[in-house]
Amino acid sequence: MTSTSGGYYVPHGSHWPIIGSIGLFVMLQGFGNYLNGDGIGGTIMLVGFLILLVMVFGWFRVVINESEAGTYNTQVDRSFRWGMSWFIFSEVMFFAAFFGALYYARVFSVPWLGGADPGTNEVLWSGFEAAWPTNGPAQLGGEFNLLDPWKIPALNTLLLLSSGVTITLAHWALKKGNRGALVMWMLATIALGATFLGFQVYEYQEAYSSHYNLTLESGIYGSTFFMLTGFHGMHVTLGTIMLIVITLRCMKGHFTADRHFAFEAVAWYWHFVDVVWLGLFIFVYLL
Amino acid sequence: MSTATAHDTHHEHHPGGLLRWVFTTNHKDIGTLYLIFSLVMLFIGGAMAMVIRAELYQPGLQFVDPQFFNSMTTMHALIMVFGAIMPAFVGLANWLIPMMIGAPDMALPRMNNWSFWILPFAGLMLVSTLFMEGGAPAGGWTMYPPLVLQTGDAFPFLIFSVHLLGISSIMGAINIIVTIVNMRAPGMTLMKMPLFVWTWLITAYLLIAVMPVLAGAVTMLLTDRFFGTSFFSAAGGGDPVMFQHIFWFFGHPEVYIMILPAFGVVSQIIPTFARKRLFGYSSMVYATASIAFLSFIVWAHHMFTVGMPLTGELFFMYATMLIAVPTGVKVFNWVSTMWKGAMTFETPMLFALGFVVMFTIGGFSGLMLAITPIDFQYHDTYFVVAHFHYVLVTGSLFSLFAAAYYWLPKWTGNMYDEKLGKLHFWLSTIFVNILFFPQHFLGLAGMPRRIPDYSVQFAEFNQISSLGGFAFGLTQLLFVYIIWKTVRGGAKATDRVWEGAEGLEWTLSSPPPYHSFETAPEVK
Ligand code: HEM
Ligand SMILES: [Cu+2]
Numbered sequence: 001m002t003s004t005s006g007g008y009y010v011p012h013g014s015h016w017p018i019i020g021s022i023g024l025f026v027m028l029q030g031f032g033n034y035l036n037g038d039g040i041g042g043t044i045m046l047v048g049f050l051i052l053l054v055m056v057f058g059w060f061r062v063v064i065n066e067s068e069a070g071t072y073n074t075q076v077d078r079s080f081r082w083g084m085s086w087f088i089f090s091e092v093m094f095f096a097a098f099f100g101a102l103y104y105a106r107v108f109s110v111p112w113l114g115g116a117d118p119g120t121n122e123v124l125w126s127g128f129e130a131a132w133p134t135n136g137p138a139q140l141g142g143e144f145n146l147l148d149p150w151k152i153p154a155l156n157t158l159l160l161l162s163s164g165v166t167i168t169l170a171h172w173a174l175k176k177g178n179r180g181a182l183v184m185w186m187l188a189t190i191a192l193g194a195t196f197l198g199f200q201v202y203e204y205q206e207a208y209s210s211h212y213n214l215t216l217e218s219g220i221y222g223s224t225f226f227m228l229t230g231f232h233g234m235h236v237t238l239g240t241i242m243l244i245v246i247t248l249r250c251m252k253g254h255f256t257a258d259r260h261f262a263f264e265a266v267a268w269y270w271h272f273v274d275v276v277w278l279g280l281f282i283f284v285y286l287l
Numbered sequence: 288m289s290t291a292t293a294h295d296t297h298h299e300h301h302p303g304g305l306l307r308w309v310f311t312t313n314h315k316d317i318g319t320l321y322l323i324f325s326l327v328m329l330f331i332g333g334a335m336a337m338v339i340r341a342e343l344y345q346p347g348l349q350f351v352d353p354q355f356f357n358s359m360t361t362m363h364a365l366i367m368v369f370g371a372i373m374p375a376f377v378g379l380a381n382w383l384i385p386m387m388i389g390a391p392d393m394a395l396p397r398m399n400n401w402s403f404w405i406l407p408f409a410g411l412m413l414v415s416t417l418f419m420e421g422g423a424p425a426g427g428w429t430m431y432p433p434l435v436l437q438t439g440d441a442f443p444f445l446i447f448s449v450h451l452l453g454i455s456s457i458m459g460a461i462n463i464i465v466t467i468v469n470m471r472a473p474g475m476t477l478m479k480m481p482l483f484v485w486t487w488l489i490t491a492y493l494l495i496a497v498m499p500v501l502a503g504a505v506t507m508l509l510t511d512r513f514f515g516t517s518f519f520s521a522a523g524g525g526d527p528v529m530f531q532h533i534f535w536f537f538g539h540p541e542v543y544i545m546i547l548p549a550f551g552v553v554s555q556i557i558p559t560f561a562r563k564r565l566f567g568y569s570s571m572v573y574a575t576a577s578i579a580f581l582s583f584i585v586w587a588h589h590m591f592t593v594g595m596p597l598t599g600e601l602f603f604m605y606a607t608m609l610i611a612v613p614t615g616v617k618v619f620n621w622v623s624t625m626w627k628g629a630m631t632f633e634t635p636m637l638f639a640l641g642f643v644v645m646f647t648i649g650g651f652s653g654l655m656l657a658i659t660p661i662d663f664q665y666h667d668t669y670f671v672v673a674h675f676h677y678v679l680v681t682g683s684l685f686s687l688f689a690a691a692y693y694w695l696p697k698w699t700g701n702m703y704d705e706k707l708g709k710l711h712f713w714l715s716t717i718f719v720n721i722l723f724f725p726q727h728f729l730g731l732a733g734m735p736r737r738i739p740d741y742s743v744q745f746a747e748f749n750q751i752s753s754l755g756g757f758a759f760g761l762t763q764l765l766f767v768y769i770i771w772k773t774v775r776g777g778a779k780a781t782d783r784v785w786e787g788a789e790g791l792e793w794t795l796s797s798p799p800p801y802h803s804f805e806t807a808p809e810v811k
Contacts, residue, residue, distance in 0.1 A: 008470070010392045010802065013310035017401035024451065025408040032443035035513050059397070075469065079394040082465040090457050090499045097503025097533055101518055101525075109526035124521060136524030140517055216514055220524035223516035227507070 009071050016059040023051030060245075067262070068254060077261050084265040088272050091235070095276055098231065102224040102283060106132055110220065113137060135219025144214040144222070149285035152203045156196050157281050160236075163192035164274045167243075167267050177257045179250070186247040189270070193240040200233050228284055235273045242266045309404070312396035313801060314381045315698075317403050321378025322691075324406055326767070328370030331414065333760050335363040340722075340756035346743050356739035357425035362417070364428035368545070369452045370410050372679065375687050376548040377402075377459045380487050382698065384463065386792035386799060387481045389472025389808045394465040402459040409451035416441035416448075427737060429534055430505065432519040432527050436512050443513070446505045453498040460494035463487055472791070474810035478569065481790050485572050486551030489579045493540045493547075496583075501537040504530060528593050535586035543582045546646075546678060547575060549686035550617060553639045555790070556693050557621050560636035561628030562787040567620040574613035574620075581610045591662045600659045607657035611650070618647055633785075634708030638689035641716050642682060649677030652727065667737075670730025676723045681716075688715070688766065695773050696780035700798040703773040711769060714762040721755025 027048025034041030066072065072080075114130025115121040121128065125137035135141050147153070170185035207214040216226045246266045249255065255263055308320060338359045342350050351359070381399065385392055393399045416423040421439010424430070430445070438445060467488045471480070480488075508530070510516040517523025519530045550571075558565045565571065587595060587603040595603075621643050630636070652674040656662050665671060688711070696702050725748040730736075734745045741749065780797040791808060792799070 008391055010396055011312050013307075014312055014397045014400060015310050017397060018309050018404050020401055021404045021408050024405065024454075025412065028447040028451070029412070029444075032447055035443045036440045078469050079465050082468055083395055083398075083461050086461045086464055086495055087457075090461075090495045093496055094499035094503050097500045097507075100500075100533060100536070101503075101507065101529060104529045104532065105518075105525060109521070109529060110524050112526075113521060113524065134524045136517060136520075136522050138522035140523040141515075216510070216516055219517050219522075223507075223510070223518050223523065223525065227510065227516065227518075 007073050007075070009066070009073070009076050011066075014059075014062070016055055016062070019051060020055040020059070023048050023053075023055055027052060064249070064254070064262075077259065080261050080265070084261075084268060088268060091272065092276075095228075095231065095279075098224065098228050099279065099283065102228065105220045105224060110134055110136075133221035135221055139219070141215055141218035141222055142213060144218045145212045147203060147207060147212065147214065147285070149281070152199050152206075153281055153285045156199050157277065159192050159196045159199070160274050160277050163189045163196070164271055166192065167270055171263070171267055174250070174255060174260060174263060175257050179253075182250055183247060186243065186250060190240060190243045190247060193236060193243060193270075197233065197236055197240065200229070200236075225284055228280055232273065232276055232280055235276070239266070239270050239273050242269060310400070312392075312400050314385050314393045314396070314399065314803070315799070315801070317393075317399050318378045318381030318383075319698075320403050321374045321381060321406075324403075324410070325371045325373075325375035325378060326770075328366050328374070328410060329763070332363050332366035332371055333763065335359045335366070336756065337760050339363065340753040342739050343741070343749050344753040345750070346741050346746055348740055351739070353739045354422055354425055357427075357737060358417070358423040360737050361424050361427055362413070365413060365424075366410075367679075368428065368541070369449075370406075370413075372545045372683050372687070373456065374406060376487075376490075376545070376683075377456075377463075379483075379548065379552070379687075379690055379694075380459075380463050383694065383792060384466055384484055384487060385470065385803045386795060387484050387790055388467065388470060388475050389791050389804045389810065390466060390470035391802045391804055393462050394470050395462050398458050399462050402455050402462065405451050405455040405458075409448045409455065412444050412451065413448040416444050419444070429531075429538070430508065431534075432508060432511065432530050435508060443509065446509045449505045450502055453502045456494050456498050460491035460498075463491040464495070467491075472804065472807040472810050475791075478572070479810060481551075482554035482565065482568070482571055482575075483548070483551035486547045486554075486575055489575050490544050490547045493544050493579055493582065497537040497540045497544075500533060501541075504533040504537065507533075528590070531590050531593060532587065535589045536583070538589065539586040540579075540582045542675075542678070543578060545683045547578070549642070549646075549683045550575065552686045552690045552693075553621065553642050556635050556639040556689055557624050557643075558789070559693075559785050559787045560633060560639075561625045561630050563624055563628040564789075565620070566623035566626075567616070570616055571620055574616040577613040578610060581606065581613070585610065588657055588662070591659050592666045604657060604659045608654065611654055614650055618643060618650075633692075634703070634705060634712055635689045635693035637709065637712040638685050638692065641712065642685045642689065645677055645681030645685065645716075645719075649674055649679075649682055652677065665730060667735055668730035669726040669734045669736055672736050673723050673726035673730060676726070680723070681719055685715075688712075691766075691770065693785075694792075695770070696784045697792060697795075697797050697799065699774050700780055700796075701773050701775075701777035702780050703769055703777065707765065707769050707772075711762065711765050714765070715759060718755045718759035718762055722752055722759050723755075725749075725752045725755075 025048070027045050030041050030044030030046070030048055032041070034045055110132060111117075111130045112120045113125055113136075114128055116130065128137040133146060135144065166185045166188040170182050170189060173179075173181035173185060206212055214222055214225070216222050218225075243266060246263055249262070308316060311317060311320075338351060339356070342348075342356055381393065384390075419440040421441060424435065424438050424441050424445045426435035426438060435445075436442070467480070467484055507516065507518040511519055518525045519527045521527070554565055554571060585603060585607040587599060588607045591600060591603070632640075652670065656665055656671065656674060692703060692708055729745055729748050729752075732745065734741055782795065782797050783793050784797060785793075791804075791810070794808065795803065
C-alpha cells in the first residue's frame with residue numbers, strides 16, 4: 001500500500017507504531033511493578049522489551065526496503081536529516097539535565113552545606129566541610145576512593161576520539177565508492193566502541209570493589225558519576241549496535257556514494273556520544 | 288485565488304472500522320485522534336476539578352479526605368497540561384500545518400502515528416494510579432521532592448507516564464519542525480507563513496529543548512527513590528531545591544508551549560473577522576521568538592520564596608518583567624488589527640476577543656507575581672491559581688474553542704450552529720469569571736492553594752467560585768453537543784467558509800481531500 005504525492009512518499013498505514021506503544025507500555029508497566037516489589041514485574045518487563053525489539057526490527061526492515069527500492073526522493077531524505085538532527089538535539093538536552101545537576105551540586109549545594117551559606121550549615125550539618133568529591137554530610141555509602149582519570153578514562157578518551165577518526169575515514173571511503181576500505185574502517189570503529197564498553201564495565205567493577213567502594217549510593221558524587229557515565233554508556237551501546245547494523249548494510253552493498261543518509265545519521269550519533277564523553281572526561285573525571 | 292486544486296483521486300482501501308484509526312499515517316486522521324483524545328481528557332480532568340470545587344464549597348471537610356483531595360489537584364493539573372491542552376494544540380498542528388503550507392501530509396507520517404498512539408497508553412498509566420495502593424500521586428503536579436517520594440505504588444507509574452508523554456511530545460515536535468522547514472510549497476517563504484505555523488515552529492523548538500530536561504529530572508526522582516542516589520537529599524550533598532531549578536527550567540518554557548500556539552490561533556482569527564491584514568506581521572514573529580528566548584531565563588520566578596541569593600531574586604524578577612514587552616507588542620498588534628476594521632462577531636471571533644481581554648488579565652496578575660517582594664505574599668495562594676487559570680483557561684482553552692469553531696466547517700464541511708456557539712461563548716465567559724475572579728481576592732487575603740479546608744472568612748468567595756465552576760463545567764457539555772451536531776450535518780460550508788479568510792487551507796474543498804495538496808500550490 002504505497003502512493004506518492006507530488007513525489008513525496010507518504011506511506012499508507014503502518015502497524016509498527018502501535019506495536020511499539022504496546023511494547024513500551026508493557027515494559028514500563030512491568031518495570032514499575034518490579035520496582036514496587038512485585039514478583040512477576042521483571043518478566044513482564046522483559047516481554048515488553050521483546051515486543052519493542054520486534055517493532056524496531058520490523059519498522060527498520062520496512063524503511064530499509066523502501067529506501068533500497070528508491071522510494072525516497074531527495075526531499076524525503078532531507079526530512080530524515082532534519083529529523084535526526086533534532087533528535088540528537090533532544091538527547092543533548094537530556095544530558096544537559098544531568099550536567100546541570102553536577103554543576104549545581106558543585107557550585108551551590110555542597111558549598112552551601114559546608115558553610116558558604118552559614119544558616120544552612122549551622123542548622124543542618126554544623127561541622128560539615130565542603131569538598132569535592134563528597135558523599136555528603138551523612139557520608140552516605142561510606143568512605144570511597146577515586147578512580148584515576150589518567151588510567152582507564154584517559155585510555156577510553158583516546159579510544160573514542162580515534163573511533164571518530166575511523167568513522168570519518170569510513171565515510172570518505174564510502175564517498176569514493178571504495179567498499180573494502182569502508183567495511184574495514186567500520187569494523188575498526190566497532191572494535192574501538194566495543195573496547196571502550198569493555199573498559200567501562202571493567203572500571204565499574206573496580207569502582208564497586210571493596211578497594212574503591214564507589215557506588216551509586218556514594219552521595220552526590222556517586223549519583224552524578226554513575227548517572228552521567230551510565231547514561232553515556234547506554235548511548236555508546238546503542239551507538240555500537242547502530243554501527244553494526246550499518247556495517248552489515250554496507251557489506252550487503254547498500255548505500256551509494258552520494259545517497260547514504262542512514263550511514264550519516266549513525267555517524268552523527270557516534271560523534272555526539274564522542275562529544276558527550278569529552279564533557280564527561282573533563283567535568284566528571286578531571287575537574 | 289483558485290478554488291479547490293483538490294480532487295479526491297484515490298479513495299485508498301484503508302482498513303475499515305477501528306483499525307483504520309490505529310494504523311493511519313494521515314495527518315487529518317491523526318489530527319482528529321489528537322483532538323478527540325484531548326476532549327476526553329478535558330472531561331476527565333474537568334471531573335476532578337468538580338471534586339475540588341465541591342470540597343471547597345464550604346469550610347471544613349465534606350466529601351473527600353485530604354489525601355484524595357491532594358490527588359485531585361495533582362491529577363487534574365497533570366491531565367489538563369499533558370492530556371488536554373498540549374495534545375489539542377498538536378492536533379491542530381496536524382490538521383492545519385500541511386494545509387497552510389501547501390504540503391501533501393506531515394513530513395514523517397509513520398512517526399506521526401506513533402507520537403499519537405503513545406498518548407492513550409500514557410494517559411491510561413497515569414489514570415490507573417487512582418486505583419493503586421497508596422492512591423494517586425498527591426504531591427502536586429510539580430512533583431517536588433521529598434514529598435513526591437512518599438507517593439505509594441503509584442510513584443514509578445507517575446514517572447513512567449511522564450516519560451511516555453515526553454517521548455510523544457518530542458516526536459510530535461520533531462515532526463512539526465521538519466514539516467515546516469522541508470514541506471513548504473514553492474514560494475511559501477518563511478516570512479509568508481501564517482502566524483499559526485510560525486508560533487508552532489517556535490513551540491516545537493521549545494518542546495525539544497525542555498521535554499528531555501523534564502525526563503532527566505523525573506529520572507533522578509526515580510533513582511533517588513529506588514536506587515539510592517541522593518540528587519535531592521542534603522544528607523548526600525544534594526539539594527531538594529535543585530529539583531525545583533531543573534523542573535522549572537522545563538516548567539516555564541512549558542507554559543509558553545501552551546500559550547504560543549494560542550497566540551497563533553488568535554492571530555489567524557482576528558484578521559479574518561476584522562477583514563484587515565494582521566497588523567505588524569513581522570513584529571509578531573520577532574515577539575514570539577523573543578518570548579521563547581526569554582522563557583529560558585525566568586524559571587526561578589516560581590521559586591522566589593525558597594531562599595535564593597539576592598542577585599538571583601533580582602535577576603529573575605527583571606528578566607520576567609522583560610517578557611511583558613514582547614507580550615505587549617502582541618496585544619497591541621491584535622488591537623491595532625481590529626482598529627477601523629469591518630468587524631463581525633461570529634463565535635470564533637468572540638472567543639478570540641475573550642482571549643485578548645482575559646489573557647491580558649492573566650498577564651497582569653503574572654506581572655504582579657513577578658515582583659519578588661510581592662510574590663513573597665502571594666506565592667502558593669489562590670492568587671497564583673487565579674493567575675494561571677486566566678492564562679490557561681481563558682487563554683489557551685478559549686483559543687482552542689475559537690480554533691474549533693473557526694476550522695470545524697473546513698474539517699467537516701458543515702457549519703456549526705451559530706446560535707448555540709454564541710451561547711457557549713457567553714455562558715463560558717460569564718461562568719469562568721465567576722469561577723476564577725474571586726480567587727484573586729481569596730489569594731490576596733491569604734488563602735493557601737492545595738488545602739481542602741479553609742478559614743471561615745473565605746467561605747463566600749469560595750462558594751461563588753464553586754458555583755461558577757459547576758456551571759462552567761456543565762456548559763462544556765454544550766460544546767460537545769455542538770461538535771456532535773456539526774459532524775452529523777448542518778448547513779453546507781463553502782470552501783472559503785469565512786468571507787475574510789486568507790490562506791491556503793481555504794483554497795481546498797470543505798471537507799478537504801484525503802491528501803491535502805497532491806501537487807504543491809503556487810504561492811505568490
Ligand atoms: C505574562 C507573562 C507572565 C508572567 C509575568 C508570569 C509570572 C508568573 C509567576 C511569577 C508565577 C509564580 C507565582 C508563584 O508561584 O508565586 C507564575 C505561575 C504560573 N504561571 Fe505565569 N506568568 C506569565 C504568563 C503565563 C502564561 C502564558 C502561562 C500559561 C499559559 C502561565 C502559567 C503559569 C502557571 C501554570 C503557574 C503556576 C505553576 C505552579 O506553581 O503550579 N503564566 N507565573
Ligand atoms: Cu513561569
